[in-house]
Amino acid sequence: METLGGSMSSAIECNLYRSxxxxxxxxxxxxxGAAACNRGMLRWTLHKRIENSPSDCLSLLxxxxxxxxxxxxxxxxxxxxxxxxxxxxxxxxxxxxxxDVYERMYVSIKKLITLPxxxxxxxxxxxxxxxxxxxxxxxxxxxxxxxxQSLKNDSYTLQERVFVFADPIVFPEALVSAVRADVxxxxxxxxxxxxxxxxxxHSLQATLGKHCHGPRLAKALEACGPRVRGxxxxxxxxxxxxxxxxxxxxxxxxxxxxxxxxxxMADAKQDPSxxxxxxxxxxxxPEITFNSWRQEEQIWNELVNFAxxxxxxxxxxxxxxxxxxxxxxxxxxxxxxxxxxxxxELSTLGLDTPAGRPGTINNxxxxxxxxxxxxxxxxxxxxxxxxxxxxxxxWNCVRRMKVADRMALVRESVRVSSRSDPFPREERxxxxxxxxxxxxxxxxRLAKAYLSIxxxxxxxxxxxKRLNLEMYYIPVSNEPPLASSGExxxxxxxxxxxxxxxxxxxxxxxxxxxxxxxxxxxxxxxxSKNSRGPPEPSPFLADxxxxxxRTAFQTVHLPIYAIxxxxxxxxxxxxxxxxxxxxxMDFPEFKSLRASMKGSLRHKRATMLFSGAAVAVNYTKAxxxxxxxxxxxxxxxxxxxxxxxxxxxxxxxxxxxxxxxDLIPRPCSASAIRAINLKIQVLEKRPLTLCLDKDSxxxxxxxxxxxxxxCLDPGYCLQRNTKSKHTLEEEKETxxxxxxxxxxxxxxxxxxxxxx
Numbered sequence: 001m002e003t004l005g006g007s008m009s010s011a012i013e014c015n016l017y018r019s020x021x022x023x024x025x026x027x028x029x030x031x032x033g034a035a036a037c038n039r040g041m042l043r044w045t046l047h048k049r050i051e052n053s054p055s056d057c058l059s060l061l062x063x064x065x066x067x068x069x070x071x072x073x074x075x076x077x078x079x080x081x082x083x084x085x086x087x088x089x090x091x092x093x094x095x096x097x098x099x100d101v102y103e104r105m106y107v108s109i110k111k112l113i114t115l116p117x118x119x120x121x122x123x124x125x126x127x128x129x130x131x132x133x134x135x136x137x138x139x140x141x142x143x144x145x146x147x148x149q150s151l152k153n154d155s156y157t158l159q160e161r162v163f164v165f166a167d168p169i170v171f172p173e174a175l176v177s178a179v180r181a182d183v184x185x186x187x188x189x190x191x192x193x194x195x196x197x198x199x200x201x202h203s204l205q206a207t208l209g210k211h212c213h214g215p216r217l218a219k220a221l222e223a224c225g226p227r228v229r230g231x232x233x234x235x236x237x238x239x240x241x242x243x244x245x246x247x248x249x250x251x252x253x254x255x256x257x258x259x260x261x262x263x264x265m266a267d268a269k270q271d272p273s274x275x276x277x278x279x280x281x282x283x284x285x286p287e288i289t290f291n292s293w294r295q296e297e298q299i300w301n302e303l304v305n306f307a308x309x310x311x312x313x314x315x316x317x318x319x320x321x322x323x324x325x326x327x328x329x330x331x332x333x334x335x336x337x338x339x340x341x342x343x344x345e346l347s348t349l350g351l352d353t354p355a356g357r358p359g360t361i362n363n364x365x366x367x368x369x370x371x372x373x374x375x376x377x378x379x380x381x382x383x384x385x386x387x388x389x390x391x392x393x394x395w396n397c398v399r400r401m402k403v404a405d406r407m408a409l410v411r412e413s414v415r416v417s418s419r420s421d422p423f424p425r426e427e428r429x430x431x432x433x434x435x436x437x438x439x440x441x442x443x444x445r446l447a448k449a450y451l452s453i454x455x456x457x458x459x460x461x462x463x464x465k466r467l468n469l470e471m472y473y474i475p476v477s478n479e480p481p482l483a484s485s486g487e488x489x490x491x492x493x494x495x496x497x498x499x500x501x502x503x504x505x506x507x508x509x510x511x512x513x514x515x516x517x518x519x520x521x522x523x524x525x526x527x528s529k530n531s532r533g534p535p536e537p538s539p540f541l542a543d544x545x546x547x548x549x550r551t552a553f554q555t556v557h558l559p560i561y562a563i564x565x566x567x568x569x570x571x572x573x574x575x576x577x578x579x580x581x582x583x584x585m586d587f588p589e590f591k592s593l594r595a596s597m598k599g600s601l602r603h604k605r606a607t608m609l610f611s612g613a614a615v616a617v618n619y620t621k622a623x624x625x626x627x628x629x630x631x632x633x634x635x636x637x638x639x640x641x642x643x644x645x646x647x648x649x650x651x652x653x654x655x656x657x658x659x660x661x662d663l664i665p666r667p668c669s670a671s672a673i674r675a676i677n678l679k680i681q682v683l684e685k686r687p688l689t690l691c692l693d694k695d696s697x698x699x700x701x702x703x704x705x706x707x708x709x710x711c712l713d714p715g716y717c718l719q720r721n722t723k724s725k726h727t728l729e730e731e732k733e734t735x736x737x738x739x740x741x742x743x744x745x746x747x748x749x750x751x752x753x754x755x756x
Contacts, residue, residue: 054280554753
C-alpha cells in the first residue's frame with residue numbers, strides 16, 4: 001500500500017483505501033439474495049463522509065490515483081469506470097487541489113485513452129474535464145451549481161431541470177406524498193444569496209488555496225448582505241473569461257480573485273493576509289420536480305413549459321392580446337375549409353391542459369401550422385361539429401419545414417444516434433433531464449412518449465432548438481429484489497425487470513448503484529408513511545438521483561419496435577403502437593385450458609386434440625452478418641412470446657426473440673426464432689389477446705394479425721419539395737443523412753454506455 005509520497009502512513013488514507021477496496025470487491029463478486037439490496041450503500045457512505053469531512057478529499061484523491069495507476073499494470077478493466085466516476089465526484093466536491101495532484105491525476109487518466117470502448121470514451125471525457133479544471137480551478141463546481149439552481153448571471157446562462165416521473169402502478173397513491181418529499185428534498189439554507197455565497201467560497205478557495213482563510217471567508221460572506229450578488233457576478237465573469245483566454249498566456253484569474261478576496265475580507269474587517277484551513281462547501285441537491293405519471297402528455301407539457309419558461313407564477317400573466325398573437329402565429333388564413341370556424345374554437349398554443357390547469361401547452365397532433373408556431377389539432381367541439389355536419393370538411397394542411405429547422409432536426413438525430421458527434425453541437429441554454437422510475441412498463445410508456453415528441457418536432461421545432469433532452473431510468477418494482485445480472489428467473493412469475501438486468505449486465509457500476517438501490521426506495525417510503533408523528537424527508541433518494549444525473553453521461557440505446565395491430569372486426573381500425581421489452585400474445589381458450597388441465601390425467605389427451613391455433617409467420621431472420629433472410633412458415637401454437645432483451649451471455653440488442661409455445665413442449669426448429677421484423681396472421685377464427693411491455697393498460701383483444709418492425713425515426717424522413725432546386729442547405733442535409741440511423745432508439749444514460 002503506497003501513495004504519492006511513499007509508504008501509506010496516514011490512518012485516514014488506510015481507512016479510505018479499505019473503503020475503496022470494499023467498493024471494488026462488490027463489482028468482482030456480486031452479492032446474492034438479500035445482500036444485493038445493500039450494494040451501492042458503500043459508495044453513498046463514502047461520498048457522505050467526504051461532504052462532512054472535506055479535509056479527507058485530498059487523501060482520497062491520492063488513493064484513487066494510485067488505484068488508477070495500478071490498473072495500467074494489472075488487467076482490472078472492470079474497475080476503471082467506477083474509479084473514474086468516484087474520482088470525478090471527489091474533484092467536484094473538493095475545496096482545493098494542489099497542482100501536482102492535478103497533474104498526476106490528468107496523466108493517469110490520459111493513459112487510459114488507448115484502451116478499447118467504453119473505457120476510452122469515458123477516459124477521454126474525463127481527461128478533457130480535468131484539463132479544464134486544471135486551467136480554471138473550481139469551474140466544475142461553479143457551472144454545476146449555477147445550472148442546477150438557475151442562478152442568473154451574464155456569463156454562464158445554462159439552466160438544467162430534473163423531472164422525475166414515477167409509474168403509479170409501482171408507486172401507489174398512499175406512498176406518493178412520501179416519495180415526493182424524499183425526491184424534492186432541498187438542502188437547508190439554500191436561498192439565492194446562500195447559493196451565491198457557496199460559489200464565492202468554493203471558487204476563491206479553489207484558486208487561492210493556502211492563501212485563503214476558509215472559515216473567516218465564510219463568515220465575511222455572510223456579513224456581506226446584498227453586496228454578495230455583485231461579488232458573485234465578478235467571480236463568474238472572471239472564471240469564464242479565464243477559460244476563454246488563449247492557451248500559453250498567463251491567466252489573470254489568480255490576481256483578480258486575490259483582489260476580490262482582499263476586498264471581501266476588508267469589508268468584514270478581517271486580515272486578508274491570514275492563512276488557514278479550507279472550508280468544505282458541499283454541492284446542494286439540484287432542483288427536482290416529482291410527477292406521478294398518470295397522463296401520457298405530462299412529459300411533453302413539462303418540457304415545453306420549461307423551454308418556454310412558463311412557471312406557475314407567470315402562467316396567469318398572459319392576457320387576451322398575448323393569446324391572440326400566439327394564435328395568429330400558428331393559424332393559416334387560407335385554411336381551405338368550407339366555412340371557417342370562429343378563431344376562439346380553434347386549438348392554439350393554449351395555456352390549458354386537458355385537466356384545465358393553465359400554463360401547459362396542449363398539442364394533440366394533426367392539423368395545420370404556420371411557420372412560427374406549433375402543429376396543433378382540432379378541439380373536441382370541432383370534432384363533434386364535423387361528425388354532425390357531413391357537408392363540413394377540412395383538408396389537412398401540410399406546411400414544408402424551413403431549411404434551417406430541418407438542418408437542426410437532422411443534426412439532433414445524428415447527435416442522438418451517434419456516440420461520437422462529428423459536428424459541433426449547437427449551444428443551447430437549457431437541459432431537460434427526464435428520469436423515469438418504474439419497471440419495463442414505465443420504459444414502454446417512455447418510448448411511446450419519446451416517439452410522440454419526435455413526431456411533433458418533425459412537424460415544427462419547439463424543443464430541439466431550445467434544450468438538450470437527457471433520459472435516465474431507475475428500476476423500481478414491487479417484485480422481490482433483483483438477482484445478479486447473470487442469473488435467470490427461477491420462479492414461474494414473469495419478471496418485469498428484464499431491461500434493468502440488461503442495463504446492469506452491460507454496466508456493472510449502474511447495476512451496483514442504481515439497480516440494487518431501487519427496492520430501497522419503496523421501503524423508505526413505507527417507513528416514512530408508517531412513522532409516528534410528521535414524517536421527515538430523507539436525503540437518500542435525492543442523493544442517489546443527484547449522483548446519477550451528474551456522472552451518467554454515456555448512453556445505452558434501447559431499440560424501439562413499431563407494432564401494427566389489425567383486429568378481426570371489419571369496422572375496427574388498425575392500431576399502431578410501440579414496445580421496447582416484451583409482447584405477449586395468447587389465445588384465451590388455450591390459456592384457460594392449460595390452467596384447468598395442468599397436472600390432470602386428461603392433459604396428454606387434450607393436447608392431442610388441441611394442438612393450438614394455426615398461424616402464418618413471415619419474418620426476417622437476425623444474423624451476425626446482418627444480411628436479410630426472409631422466411632415464411634405455418635405452425636400451430638397456443639401463445640407467442642416476443643422478448644427484446646437478449647440472452648444473459650449476449651450484450652447486443654440486434655433483433656428480438658420469438659417463442660411459439662404449445663401445451664406440451666415439442667422439439668421443433670421453429671419453436672424459437674430471432675428476427676428483426678415479423679408478421680403473424682391468425683388463420684382461424686380464434687380471438688387473440690395481445691399485451692405490450694407486460695402492461696395491463698396496453699391490452700388489446702380480438703386481434704387478427706400483428707406486424708412488427710424497427711420504429712423509424714420521424715426526424716429521418718423530412719418533407720421535401722422535389723420540384724424546387726436543391727439549395728446549399730438541402731445538399732448539406734442530404735450529406736448528413738449518411739450519419740443518421742433510420743431507426744429510433746431510446747437513449748438511456750448510464751455510467752459506461754454500450755455501442756448499439
